[in-house]
Amino acid sequence: MLDFNVIQKDLYSRARLGTLKTSHGSFNTPVFMPVGTQATVKTMTPEEVYNTGGRIILGNTYHLYLRPGHDLIQDAGGLHNFMNWHGPILTDSGGFQVFSLGPLRTITEDGVTFRSHLDGSEHFFSPEKAMEIQMSLGSDIAMAFDECSPYPCSWEEASDAVKRTTRWAARCKECHNRQDQSVFGIIQGGVYNELREKSINDLLDINFPGYGIGGLSVGEPKDLMYSVLEYTTPRLPADRPRYLMGVGSPDCIFEAVSRGVDMFDCVLPTRMARNGSVFTSEGKLVIRNARYARDFKPLDENCNCYACTNYSRAYIRHLIKANEILGIRLTTIHNLHFMARLMHNIRQAIREGTFLKFKENFLERFFYKT
Amino acid sequence: MLDFNVIQKDLYSRARLGTLKTSHGSFNTPVFMPVGTQATVKTMTPEEVYNTGGRIILGNTYHLYLRPGHDLIQDAGGLHNFMNWHGPILTDSGGFQVFSLGPLRTITEDGVTFRSHLDGSEHFFSPEKAMEIQMSLGSDIAMAFDECSPYPCSWEEASDAVKRTTRWAARCKECHNRQDQSVFGIIQGGVYNELREKSINDLLDINFPGYGIGGLSVGEPKDLMYSVLEYTTPRLPADRPRYLMGVGSPDCIFEAVSRGVDMFDCVLPTRMARNGSVFTSEGKLVIRNARYARDFKPLDENCNCYACTNYSRAYIRHLIKANEILGIRLTTIHNLHFMARLMHNIRQAIREGTFLKFKENFLERFFYKT
Numbered sequence: 001m002l003d004f005n006v007i008q009k010d011l012y013s014r015a016r017l018g019t020l021k022t023s024h025g026s027f028n029t030p031v032f033m034p035v036g037t038q039a040t041v042k043t044m045t046p047e048e049v050y051n052t053g054g055r056i057i058l059g060n061t062y063h064l065y066l067r068p069g070h071d072l073i074q075d076a077g078g079l080h081n082f083m084n085w086h087g088p089i090l091t092d093s094g095g096f097q098v099f100s101l102g103p104l105r106t107i108t109e110d111g112v113t114f115r116s117h118l119d120g121s122e123h124f125f126s127p128e129k130a131m132e133i134q135m136s137l138g139s140d141i142a143m144a145f146d147e148c149s150p151y152p153c154s155w156e157e158a159s160d161a162v163k164r165t166t167r168w169a170a171r172c173k174e175c176h177n178r179q180d181q182s183v184f185g186i187i188q189g190g191v192y193n194e195l196r197e198k199s200i201n202d203l204l205d206i207n208f209p210g211y212g213i214g215g216l217s218v219g220e221p222k223d224l225m226y227s228v229l230e231y232t233t234p235r236l237p238a239d240r241p242r243y244l245m246g247v248g249s250p251d252c253i254f255e256a257v258s259r260g261v262d263m264f265d266c267v268l269p270t271r272m273a274r275n276g277s278v279f280t281s282e283g284k285l286v287i288r289n290a291r292y293a294r295d296f297k298p299l300d301e302n303c304n305c306y307a308c309t310n311y312s313r314a315y316i317r318h319l320i321k322a323n324e325i326l327g328i329r330l331t332t333i334h335n336l337h338f339m340a341r342l343m344h345n346i347r348q349a350i351r352e353g354t355f356l357k358f359k360e361n362f363l364e365r366f367f368y369k370t
Numbered sequence: 371m372l373d374f375n376v377i378q379k380d381l382y383s384r385a386r387l388g389t390l391k392t393s394h395g396s397f398n399t400p401v402f403m404p405v406g407t408q409a410t411v412k413t414m415t416p417e418e419v420y421n422t423g424g425r426i427i428l429g430n431t432y433h434l435y436l437r438p439g440h441d442l443i444q445d446a447g448g449l450h451n452f453m454n455w456h457g458p459i460l461t462d463s464g465g466f467q468v469f470s471l472g473p474l475r476t477i478t479e480d481g482v483t484f485r486s487h488l489d490g491s492e493h494f495f496s497p498e499k500a501m502e503i504q505m506s507l508g509s510d511i512a513m514a515f516d517e518c519s520p521y522p523c524s525w526e527e528a529s530d531a532v533k534r535t536t537r538w539a540a541r542c543k544e545c546h547n548r549q550d551q552s553v554f555g556i557i558q559g560g561v562y563n564e565l566r567e568k569s570i571n572d573l574l575d576i577n578f579p580g581y582g583i584g585g586l587s588v589g590e591p592k593d594l595m596y597s598v599l600e601y602t603t604p605r606l607p608a609d610r611p612r613y614l615m616g617v618g619s620p621d622c623i624f625e626a627v628s629r630g631v632d633m634f635d636c637v638l639p640t641r642m643a644r645n646g647s648v649f650t651s652e653g654k655l656v657i658r659n660a661r662y663a664r665d666f667k668p669l670d671e672n673c674n675c676y677a678c679t680n681y682s683r684a685y686i687r688h689l690i691k692a693n694e695i696l697g698i699r700l701t702t703i704h705n706l707h708f709m710a711r712l713m714h715n716i717r718q719a720i721r722e723g724t725f726l727k728f729k730e731n732f733l734e735r736f737f738y739k740t
Contacts, residue, residue: 325412
């Protein structure tokens, strides 16, 4: 089941406020999804993810298939039970990961043969296999198995990828049979508007309850991504959620929301945290820097997360310098809280008709010091 | 301040039930102290430590002096504020750590010159320095700076160490001047009863509010440790707490409690956890073992900790195999909960007059499978 409702549209941009109801609960959009690659949002318990404001998380089909295996997770009662997260889960199709394996994979019309990055063993993903795995995992939203064009990419290559993505999307829809799980199609087309339009029309013919926008944030300049979005989102049906895959820096989120995107995921906040960097209302802060050694202020004086309420920059810097795990737990909590609060404030600004003003103020302050 | 009261003595052993009141709260004895070497109990928040049942933690003077520095911690308002643990803290003197540095240290009557294990820089610890650092840290219980005899060790060497430990203990007492912090003397003497007796008499003359029993669990057979304890504890004043330093395996705790020991610390439960091993009511369990891959039972079916309430062996094994931090967080929570519950059950058995029976039943079950 999936029930999407647009509650309010911004008058001065394409930004929109919505609610999305899944088999494991509802959340408001625009939303940021923390990434839980290996059946855990790195360093965090599910309760901690929820307490930062996370309401839907992402799981990675490729990783879970290889380890511990989707059959094991099915035997555990599905991914929700296995990892003790009882809210909504979206799984990717594994397509992006296996395409990223480069020389380790071969693509045919049937699917993709690839070697495991863990032990070199050979495996095969097809649209049917990607659906089988995601049905075993039991995510609330499954993604169709697509062919993601790289950047740069010729018109011909991007065109072939769009056509194959359409054929594979039809096969995904055909074999999918789990009622409590919805499948999103994925729009490809690289940076070519005509191909984006064709991909949209093809997938609308198949008819999905939501659409991913793929093949962006893969190396192209940000302005080019924004212009592709500018062209793409108005052509997607207004009553279906739109998910910009793999995007999650605050500036990109603002630009995409203002063009009508509803859902985001990105490893950036959690990966940055493990490298000892945090988002603050005044930009990025690298906590390892010597200047914070005796700084007893919180990471962000405008933040009320667990880390900022209880610990100083000096303490968190000490933990990270000493390789103590609590250090990256605290930076992860802070960054996920930052993202959830950012999305909350974006939704509130849309509700109050002040989205563009909020965007301008936030970005000016955020980029002033960086 | 320190206020120790023996509430009940076991009729069939020297085990005793007590309460110890410090400047940061009270706890019951016998007690196990989780080790927070670098101003954090590894992987845990203070709230998590408390929720496992931990009521007093140990901090390491040597490590905190080197990084981030005791002056920085003093500027942060002391160790309690710095790490956000507002319960009792005991700090060791750093003596054991610098003696363990082997060729990196030189001992004179004045103190010990040593090189940092972090960067090779040269430092000097004396009784006065060890007290200065611990006063800066602001722990509730500080330990006197002692000379710990290794095992094996000749009578002459052990005798010299006892004499120096006495002289250093007098210097510690002389320079200590923090009213909210108590200093414990440390009994040395190796495995020689006459030397243990001399060390006790020397330190009783100086008069400390509590006594550490040092130089045990340093490589000697367990039976030898038990026989030294058998001789030592009855000679210590009944109204002062007795702390067996560095001991924490369940069997040693039972044997030491039955000989009248009140306090314990050990890295074993937390270190084992990070290696993927857990204590259960039926002995040690190595969660990495392939046999647990599809085992959906909790780590210990008789445990109600956060890990056992919410996660399966299969899930925790997956996390640890995949190097996910949540895995060692869960095993650490479980092991500290196991230790706290063990101590709770020991106290209850003393209260009910069933300590020796409880000890026998526990150890039989615990060692049956291992």
